[in-house]
Amino acid sequence: MAKMAKVEVELKKLHQILVDGEYFYQVPDYQRPYVWDKEHLGALIDDLVGSYTDNKEDEYFCGSIVIAENKNGRWDVVDGQQRLTSFIILACTILRLYKHRLGQKSKAFIEESIYDRYDKEKERLKFFAAQNYKSIFENTVLKN
Numbered sequence: 001m002a003k004m005a006k007v008e009v010e011l012k013k014l015h016q017i018l019v020d021g022e023y024f025y026q027v028p029d030y031q032r033p034y035v036w037d038k039e040h041l042g043a044l045i046d047d048l049v050g051s052y053t054d055n056k057e058d059e060y061f062c063g064s065i066v067i068a069e070n071k072n073g074r075w076d077v078v079d080g081q082q083r084l085t086s087f088i089i090l091a092c093t094i095l096r097l098y099k100h101r102l103g104q105k106s107k108a109f110i111e112e113s114i115y116d117r118y119d120k121e122k123e124r125l126k127f128f129a130a131q132n133y134k135s136i137f138e139n140t141v142l143k144n
Contacts, residue, residue, distance in 0.1 A: 014062060018087065018113035024122065025067065026074045027081050034085045044086055062087075088114060 017023060036044075051060045065080030077084055091113045099107065116122035 013059070014087065015109070015113075017065065017084070018091065019109060023067075024074045024116070025077050025084065026070070026072075027085075028076045031077065031081055034082065036082050036086055040082070041086055041089070044083070045090070 012020075048060065063080060063083055065084055066078040067075040068078050070076050091110050095102075095107070095110045095114070102110070114123065
């Protein structure tokens with residue numbers, strides 16, 4: 001009988017997931033591509049804003065994100081890819097729209113949720129599902 005892998009559950013805040021130096025993610029080729037549309041993103045933003053305005057002191061639960069460490073130093077996104085990708089798209093959009101209005105601390109936090117603090121060529125999230133999709137994400141979201 002094969003030995004079962006040990007599953008560890010850990011609660012993390014979204015900012016820890018996005019800017020923690022040890023976490024660089026990849027969407028493996030067995031995952032479906034990103035499919036959320038404007039309605040999904042709008043619902044996520046409405047939920048975030050509603051949660052903040054209604055419960056400023058409470059924590060926001062964004063659903064589970066399941067990751068598995070792989071051999072190349074990244075973490076495979078096993079579940080939660082649509083949400084994680086959406087949060088990174090949201091970070092890129094906020095940075096693009098409000099770059100000149102953000103304080104240095106906020107700007108640095110958002111930039112670190114997109115790229116490595118020390119290497120701007122190293123993205124937090126990489127896609128391996130399809131080379132075409134990887135190019136679209138990098139050129140449209142990360143660099144545009």
